Amino acid sequence: MKTNIFPAIRLTIVTLLFFCVVYPAVVWAIAQMTPDGGRGETVSADGKRYYANIGQKFTADRFFNSRPSAVEYNAAGSGGSNKGPSNPEYLAVVQARIDTFLMHNPGVDKKDIPVELVTASGSGLDPDISPKAALIQVKRVAAARKVSEQRVAQLVSEHTEKPLLGMFGPEKVNVLSLNIALEKL
Template structure:
């Protein structure tokens, strides 16, 4: 028994040192080389500071709407709803989002609504949405702001983030950056 306990204790101590001191120190050191020292990208707009890597709530007709959040955009409590596609409460939530979107965006068919505009992400804090999610909202925003749809489409094209290395992930748009650019377009 003594033969097994001593190696187990040594392995436990080694694991504690590696996983609570060495690994976090390495990750912290790597983060120091990223923009803003690993604290995320800060954006100042209208004298308010925002994190571009955390989803923000936009629901006014003059803005591109954000992806829904299961945690009401509270970064302290990141998480999904954990409700599946057979959960009646979840289905009612999604249907209410679809109905609201269709009411505020006349002329858009239900089949044209991208899934990322009616379902929350796994973290509930996704700052990005698909290019299709932006394009389906153009008519509403153009009408509300009295700006041509062509200008808004150009703004969308200018804000598309390409996949990492051209291979990994879909094209996406940061909603906060797009809405800030939209405000600047109107000036």
């Protein structure tokens, strides 16, 4: 019995020390080397500070819409809806989002709507959309702001972030920074 219990106790103590002290300390030290010291990327606009790495809600026609959130953009309660793709309630929510999008973006076919504009992300706080999701909204935003579509599309292009090292991850557009740039036009 002693040959099993004492090694198990030692392993438990070593594991607790590693995962409760050493690992968090290493992660914290690495975070201190980032530009914001691990506190998140902030953006200032109109005297307010926003976190650029947390999704924000934009629904007005004059702004680019964000990806929907299952937690209403509440960073304290990050999470998905936990409903499967065949759940009738989930399908009704997605259909309502499609209908709303088509109503605000006349001339767009249902099949052309990028999936991230009608489905929430796993965290519910995704701050980015694909360039395709931004470009499909250009006509609506340009008309609402009385700006040329070419100028708005150029703004999308300027705010498109390339994959890390050209190969890790997809191209993306941060909706908050794009909408702040729109306000400065």
